Amino acid sequence: xxxxxxxxxxxxxxxxxxxxxxxxxxxxxxxxxxxxxxxxxxxxxxxxxxxxxxxxxxxxxxxxxxxxxxxxxxxxxxxxxxxxxxxxxxxxxxxxxxxxxxxxxxxxxxxxxxxxxxxxxxxxxxxxxxxxxxxxxxxxxxxxxxxxxxxxxxxxxxxxxxxxxxxxxxxxxxxxxxxxxxxxxxxxxxxxxxxxxxxxxxxxxxxxxxxxxxxxxxxxxxxxxxxxxxxxxxxxxxxxxxxxxxxxxxxxxxxxxxxxxxxxxxxxxxxxxxxxxxxxxxxxxxxxxxxxxxxxxxxxxxxxxxxxxxxxxxxxxxxxxxxxxxxxxxxxxxxxxxxxxxxxxxxxxxxxxxxxxxxxxxxxxxxxxxxxxxxxxxxxxxxxxxxxxxxxxxxxxxxxxxxxxxxxxxxxxxxxxxxxxxxxxxxxxxxxxxxxxxxxxxxxxxxxxxx
Amino acid sequence: xxxxxxxxxxxxxxxxxxxxxxxxxxxxxxxxxxxxxxxxxxxxxxxxxxxxxxxxxxxxxxxxxxxxxxxxxxxxxxxxxxxxxxxxxxxxxxxxxxxxxxxxxxxxxxxxxxxxxxxxxxxxxxxxxxxxxxxxxxxxxxxxxxxxxxxxxxxxxxxxxxxxxxxxxxxxxxxxxxxxxxxxxxxxxxxxxxxxxxxxxxxxxxxxxxxxxxxxxxxxxxxxxxxxxxxxxxxxxxxxxxxxxxxxxxxxxxxxxxxxxxxxxxxxxxxxxxxxxxxxxxxxxxxxxxxxxxxxxxxxxxxxxxxxxxxxxxxxxxxxxxxxxxxxxxxxxxxxxxxxxxxxx
Numbered sequence: 045x046x047x048x049x050x051x052x053x054x055x056x057x058x059x060x061x062x063x064x065x066x067x068x069x070x071x072x073x074x075x076x077x078x079x080x081x082x083x084x085x086x087x088x089x090x091x092x093x094x095x096x097x098x099x100x101x102x103x104x105x106x107x108x109x110x111x112x113x114x115x116x117x118x119x120x121x122x123x124x125x126x127x128x129x130x131x132x133x134x135x136x137x138x139x140x141x142x143x144x145x146x147x148x149x150x151x152x153x154x155x156x157x158x159x160x161x162x163x164x165x166x167x168x169x170x171x172x173x174x175x176x177x178x179x180x181x182x183x184x185x186x187x188x189x190x191x192x193x194x195x196x197x198x199x200x201x202x203x204x205x206x207x208x209x210x211x212x213x214x215x216x217x218x219x220x221x222x223x224x225x226x227x228x229x230x231x232x233x234x235x236x237x238x239x240x241x242x243x244x245x246x247x248x249x250x251x252x253x254x255x256x257x258x259x260x261x262x263x264x265x266x267x268x269x270x271x272x273x274x275x276x277x278x279x280x281x282x283x284x285x286x287x288x289x290x291x292x293x294x295x296x297x298x299x300x301x302x303x304x305x306x307x308x309x310x311x312x313x314x315x316x317x318x319x320x321x322x323x324x325x326x327x328x329x330x331x332x333x334x335x336x337x338x339x340x341x342x343x344x345x346x347x348x349x350x351x352x353x354x355x356x357x358x359x360x361x362x363x364x365x366x367x368x369x370x371x372x373x374x375x376x377x378x379x380x381x382x383x384x385x386x387x388x389x390x391x392x393x394x395x396x397x398x399x400x401x402x403x404x405x406x407x408x409x410x411x412x413x414x415x416x417x418x419x420x421x422x423x424x425x426x427x428x429x430x431x432x433x434x435x436x437x438x439x440x441x442x443x444x445x446x447x448x449x450x451x452x453x454x455x456x457x458x459x460x461x462x463x464x465x466x467x468x469x470x471x472x473x474x475x476x477x478x479x480x481x482x483x484x485x486x487x488x489x490x491x492x493x494x495x
Numbered sequence: 496x497x498x499x500x501x502x503x504x505x506x507x508x509x510x511x512x513x514x515x516x517x518x519x520x521x522x523x524x525x526x527x528x529x530x531x532x533x534x535x536x537x538x539x540x541x542x543x544x545x546x547x548x549x550x551x552x553x554x555x556x557x558x559x560x561x562x563x564x565x566x567x568x569x570x571x572x573x574x575x576x577x578x579x580x581x582x583x584x585x586x587x588x589x590x591x592x593x594x595x596x597x598x599x600x601x602x603x604x605x606x607x608x609x610x611x612x613x614x615x616x617x618x619x620x621x622x623x624x625x626x627x628x629x630x631x632x633x634x635x636x637x638x639x640x641x642x643x644x645x646x647x648x649x650x651x652x653x654x655x656x657x658x659x660x661x662x663x664x665x666x667x668x669x670x671x672x673x674x675x676x677x678x679x680x681x682x683x684x685x686x687x688x689x690x691x692x693x694x695x696x697x698x699x700x701x702x703x704x705x706x707x708x709x710x711x712x713x714x715x716x717x718x719x720x721x722x723x724x725x726x727x728x729x730x731x732x733x734x735x736x737x738x739x740x741x742x743x744x745x746x747x748x749x750x751x752x753x754x755x756x757x758x759x760x761x762x763x764x765x766x767x768x769x770x771x772x773x774x775x776x777x778x779x780x781x782x783x784x785x786x787x788x789x790x791x792x793x794x795x796x797x798x799x800x801x802x803x804x805x806x807x808x809x810x811x812x813x814x815x816x817x818x819x820x821x822x823x824x825x826x827x828x829x830x831x832x833x834x835x836x837x838x839x840x
Contacts, residue, residue: 051534051535052533052534052535052536053534055540087766089762089764091534092530094531094534113535
């Protein structure tokens with residue numbers, strides 16, 4: 045009997061997670077056929093069979109991480125009789141067997157009994173072993189218990205139908221799949237269901253493509269993911285325009301001082317450590333948002349709720365043309381270099397679909413910068429439940445009156461869209477003034493450079 | 496200017512055709528085995544497979560003699576096999592065994608055999624081009640020519656065959672090398688293996704001019720596109736180009752339009768192209784194209800095909816056994832070849 049093992053796809057790959065099985069027991073497999081999708085540290089990769097045969101059993105369930113070389117499935121010679129389990133049983137038991145009487149290992153205060161392998165699996169699946177009922181001897185926690193607790197393929201308890209991505213998101217958000225109402229086919233839990241169920245889930249859609257159907261062309265899957273994202277953003281924006289009484293203010297700000305200051309600050313640094321004007325803008329907005337009330341927070345249940353700390357959303361365009369607005373949490377704690385670093389990290393992660401949970405949690409105010417695209421002025425649409433969004437246009441040399449003379453100065457147009465339920469023109473004007481003032485004294489935005 | 500040649504028909508000697516088929520199958524099956532061995536952690540390091548592009552190596556190498564030189568890329572297993580490095584020695588190299596052609600120190604990307612004038616795979620895109628031009632200059636100088644501007648070109652020089660991909664054409668080294676070779680009329684033939692993707696970047700995403708022959712032609716180098724999935728077309732074009740170079744006509748450039756059926760490397764999720772595109776190219780599998788023609792011509796039947804497959808399988812099995820039995824290099828030899836030993840490489 046042949047064995048299909050976890051392949052090594054690179055010298056640095058030591059283990060992989062089965063994301064999807066593309067075959068089931070009873071299927072004939074040909075040499076070179078793609079039989080599973082495996083997630084590694086680098087990417088989800090389709091893996092092929094090197095031998096032909098009939099699948100007799102899938103040893104490793106979806107969601108499990110195993111070492112390179114571990115048996116994933118067994119194959120009998122072609123033509124062999126394989127008892128394929130009835131499809132219903134394979135998919136999920138309609139009438140699940142009653143769960144084994146689980147012993148809560150920690151109930152009497154004794155430490156949970158678990159092997160290193162189990163602890164490793166629990167760590168990988170972000171499962172707290174103290175909360176896992178053990179079904180092994182003396183209440184020992186077994187791998188299956190951990191998998192079950194993680195929302196993966198439950199053994200000995202009813203399995204919740206779910207897409208691979210939904211399971212991953214559930215792990216990321218700490219949501220138990222059992223507690224989620226699925227809206228997919230036959231009640232399957234989808235990503236959107238998980239995110240709805242999570243208090244920490246962002247309102248804005250996340251830039252992760254749903255790999256639920258990897259057998260489709262990658263391009264089709266991407267197009268679908270893009271369409272889903274666009275639909276979600278569209279819905280959110282429609283709600284924003286419907287519910288939020290937007291008002292807009294704008295100011296043109298002379299950046300001569302800030303540009304010169306940045307230039308001299310960057311001059312002696314290697315490119316990786318240089319700070320872009322965008323980071324300076326974020327710093328100025330952060331300071332102003334902390335200083336002027338009623339713009340940094342959420343509108344929920346008919347009233348404005350201010351938020352301590354500035355969770356600064358940054359609109360990032362993705363390669364497929366869609367937008368996301370992940371956040372820099374507690375931006376008020378970052379100095380200028382840290383802000384630059386956070387911005388770089390945010391953009392790279394957003395574009396590669398690897399945003400952290402923290403970055404995806406709801407920002408308290410968002411900035412959009414379309415200057416690179418040649419836009420002079422942005423009139424933003426607020427992301428609910430936020431109440432303000434700041435737009436930056438391009439920094440352009442413009443004729444500018446200075447001390448009664450005409451000069452050429454680098455100027456940026458800053459705009460603010462605000463929710464009139466939460467603030468008013470007076471407060472909004474103070475906010476814009478604060479941003480402009482900060483940009484006139486850039487050194488103050490950089491505590492480290494202070495004398 | 497660019498000339499696009501139709502595939503010549505009726506030139507196929509069936510004896511030659513069967514040899515080509517055998518060579519393409521040796522490369523194909525050998526690499527399929529390598530992919531499996533890599534998955535099983537027998538082979539480490541990088542592994543870039545040539546599967547789908549076999550007609551390019553087989554058709555072009557047909558025009559070369561043992562005195563000619565070859566410079567290849569990190570996707571060079573096919574050229575190394577055709578150059579005569581035994582399969583078992585190549586596989587031992589992948590295994591990191593002292594029995595490998597570079598004592599196991601090079602691995603998949605750095606096959607090298609000076610005795611066969613195979614001057615290496617190269618891990619760096621376009622880095623083989625200056626090496627090839629340097630070798631061509633050496634050929635010229637050793638045959639008594641000056642190797643400089645105004646050199647009329649010499650009849651009878653050995654030829655240097657330089658392989659590189661479409662990605663290399665976007666590198667400065669390509670332009671400098673082709674320019675210098677043309678300026679000095681050096682005996683080098685540039686074989687551009689255009690498999691449409693520079694790793695994951697489609698040609699049209701990085702080249703304003705996607706007809707790469709036109710770029711080479713701008714350096715006054717005769718250049719044209721060839722159907723790289725048709726080994727006959729490749730062999731015919733390569734014969735013409737190499738003959739011209741050998742006769743002192745200066746460098747030539749062939750853009751061989753081909754496609755790799757597998758991902759760029761083992762660790763490539765291959766998400767930048769859709770499967771329909773791969774299937775369309777697979778319909779033009781160079782091995783099937785040739786096998787079908789041979790069957791039409793009555794030179795190949797099922798038994799003949801089985802015979803070739805069996806021979807290839809036996810060669811691969813022997814190579815695997817050889818590599819498995821090989822030994823890693825002794826630690827005592829760790830510092831050998833850091834400097835050359837008595838003029839030996």
